[in-house]
Amino acid sequence: MESENRRKALEFKDVRLVYHTKEGETAAAEHMSFCVYEGEFIAVIGPSGCGKTTVLSLAAGLLRPSAGEVCVHGKKGQKGIGYMLQKDELFPWRTVRQNIFLPLEIGKKDTPEHRARVLALAEKYGLSGFLRAYPAQLSGGMRQRAALIRTLAADPALLLLDEPFSALDYQTRLNVCEDVCRVIRGEQKTAILVTHDISEAISCADRVLVLSARPARVVASHTMDFSELSPLKRRESPQFSGWFEILWKELNV
Amino acid sequence: MKHFAKRQRTACSPEHCLYLKKRRRETVLVQALRLGILLLLLGVWELVAQLRLVDPFIISSPSRIFATIGDLAADGSLFVHIGTTLWETLAGFAIAVALGTLVALALWWSERARRVLEPYIVVLNSLPKIALGPVIIVWFGTGSTAILFMTVLVGIIVAIMNMLGGFTATDPGKILLLRSMGASKLQILTKLVLPSSLPAFIGMLKICVGMAWIGSIMGEYISSNAGLGYLIVYGGQVFRLDLVMAATAILCVLAAGMYALVALAEKLLLKK
Numbered sequence: 001m002e003s004e005n006r007r008k009a010l011e012f013k014d015v016r017l018v019y020h021t022k023e024g025e026t027a028a029a030e031h032m033s034f035c036v037y038e039g040e041f042i043a044v045i046g047p048s049g050c051g052k053t054t055v056l057s058l059a060a061g062l063l064r065p066s067a068g069e070v071c072v073h074g075k076k077g078q079k080g081i082g083y084m085l086q087k088d089e090l091f092p093w094r095t096v097r098q099n100i101f102l103p104l105e106i107g108k109k110d111t112p113e114h115r116a117r118v119l120a121l122a123e124k125y126g127l128s129g130f131l132r133a134y135p136a137q138l139s140g141g142m143r144q145r146a147a148l149i150r151t152l153a154a155d156p157a158l159l160l161l162d163e164p165f166s167a168l169d170y171q172t173r174l175n176v177c178e179d180v181c182r183v184i185r186g187e188q189k190t191a192i193l194v195t196h197d198i199s200e201a202i203s204c205a206d207r208v209l210v211l212s213a214r215p216a217r218v219v220a221s222h223t224m225d226f227s228e229l230s231p232l233k234r235r236e237s238p239q240f241s242g243w244f245e246i247l248w249k250e251l252n253v
Numbered sequence: 254m255k256h257f258a259k260r261q262r263t264a265c266s267p268e269h270c271l272y273l274k275k276r277r278r279e280t281v282l283v284q285a286l287r288l289g290i291l292l293l294l295l296g297v298w299e300l301v302a303q304l305r306l307v308d309p310f311i312i313s314s315p316s317r318i319f320a321t322i323g324d325l326a327a328d329g330s331l332f333v334h335i336g337t338t339l340w341e342t343l344a345g346f347a348i349a350v351a352l353g354t355l356v357a358l359a360l361w362w363s364e365r366a367r368r369v370l371e372p373y374i375v376v377l378n379s380l381p382k383i384a385l386g387p388v389i390i391v392w393f394g395t396g397s398t399a400i401l402f403m404t405v406l407v408g409i410i411v412a413i414m415n416m417l418g419g420f421t422a423t424d425p426g427k428i429l430l431l432r433s434m435g436a437s438k439l440q441i442l443t444k445l446v447l448p449s450s451l452p453a454f455i456g457m458l459k460i461c462v463g464m465a466w467i468g469s470i471m472g473e474y475i476s477s478n479a480g481l482g483y484l485i486v487y488g489g490q491v492f493r494l495d496l497v498m499a500a501t502a503i504l505c506v507l508a509a510g511m512y513a514l515v516a517l518a519e520k521l522l523l524k525k
């Protein structure tokens with residue numbers, strides 16, 4: 001495949017992860033190996049509770065693998081990662097502007113140049129009218145957009161999205177999904193989107209990874225052959241239902 | 254659409270005007286009733302005393318209380334007593350709040366310390382502090398140091414428990430978010446845990462104001478030679494109910510004033 005020549009953004013090498021609690025141990029991932037290339041938009045689907053969030057936590061360096069290796073840009077230490085969660089997690093006591101500057105403050109990069117870059121990003125993606133508002137004054141969709149701009153603020157090379165649309169109602173979900181995909185494509189980011197929604201995976205991603213039930217393992221990888229990039233247009237295209245059927249079957253074996 | 258929304262804000266419909274008027278009238282009525290109850294109680298009290306239905310030597314009376322306060326103010330001793338109690342209460346409150354918050358911070362920082370010290374805090378919380386009175390007198394003498402110590406003791410456990418509750422209730426999703434940005438524990442504390450605990454802090458201040466009054470008056474009951482608590486105990490011993498009631502009335506006003514100050518601080522801090 002041509003992608004073999006591209007640079008690897010993220011690689012899991014035979015990763016195993018076991019959670020230890022008082023009640024016992026849970027293997028959440030076993031013999032997990034996959035690669036994400038730079039500029040790729042990957043969707044990861046799997047039955048609920050199979051270990052999807054665990055995969056992202058491993059990629060973000062929040063968890064250390066029990067065995068195997070996780071490499072980001074060929075290195076073991078993780079940096080330059082933007083994590084977007086299911087809830088927007090905007091801080092209610094900060095304005096939108098202060099919220100999207102948060103990663104700069106944490107990364108000790110709170111300089112006028114970086115601020116200007118973040119504000120330009122906010123302007124480009126239609127957030128500039130809301131900068132002085134507090135999160136409670138925004139709609140759910142607008143809050144998720146603010147969360148995306150915050151995720152992009154530190155200019156991460158790799159975006160991790162953990163079911164970022166699942167808390168929204170259906171109508172908003174389609175719109176925000178469309179927007180988020182446009183932003184990620186526009187900024188040419190490498191992204192991994194975790195979801196339990198098959199149609200969301202098909203409509204967003206370049207490639208879909210299917211995980212098995214717990215302990216998670218990659219059972220299939222499908223390259224999406226759409227000419228369209230827009231999720232809404234993909235949903236209308238003729239291949240869509242074909243892919244849906246294939247992935248549905250693989251999830252329900 | 255926009256035009257309509259604007260008009261609605263400035264001039265209200267007759268229906269809405271009526272509603273607003275009703276609400277305003279209700280507020281005025283509630284306040285009038287409040288004041289009415291107070292005046293009624295004072296009036297009945299005064300009448301019962303004047304008509305000698307009950308001996309005013311036992312129940313005192315509003316006019317005698319005012320006279321007593323006037324006498325105390327005239328020879329200046331009133332202000333000494335108020336000053337003494339106020340100082341003990343405020344200093345004890347400040348120390349309990351500051352120290353309690355610091356201890357809670359340390360306990361938030363180290364989960365092990367939290368687990369180790371938990372039973373001690375629970376026992377100290379359920380212990381009636383007045384049981385320590387004799388020990389405190391032996392250690393700190395009978396001056397205001399002992400009373401201050403009692404005040405701090407009464408307040409600090411409540412301060413610790415409330416603040417620790419606030420700190421540990423920090424949203425785990427937001428902690429995860431900060432950790433994914435590579436935040437240090439100190440950054441998580443200053444950017445997230447402290448600001449999100451502001452409501453818990455205000456709630457703790459409100460409780461601790463009450464605790465500080467309990468501590469200082471209790472301390473003065475045990476041993477003292479000045480202060481409102483001293484006046485109350487002394488008045489009871491020499492059977493001067495006027496003095497007891499006068500000191501109690503002043504205490505009521507001071508405690509209400511301090512609570513109002515905290516409520517004001519709440520309004521200022523919690524409005525964004």
Ligand SMILES: Nc1ncnc2c1ncn2[C@@H]1O[C@H](COP(=O)(O)OP(=O)(O)O)[C@@H](O)[C@H]1O
Nearest residue numbers: 019021026028047048049050051052053054055
């Ligand atoms: N911190 C944890 N401690 C113990 N078990 C956990 C923890 N986090 C997740 N698990 C378990 O690991 C499995 C996978 O969890 P997760 O990755 O959150 O699944 P998903 O995101 O696919 O729903 C679940 O069965 C869950 O109970």
Ligand SMILES: [Mg+2]
Nearest residue numbers: 052053054162
């Ligand atoms: Mg999950």
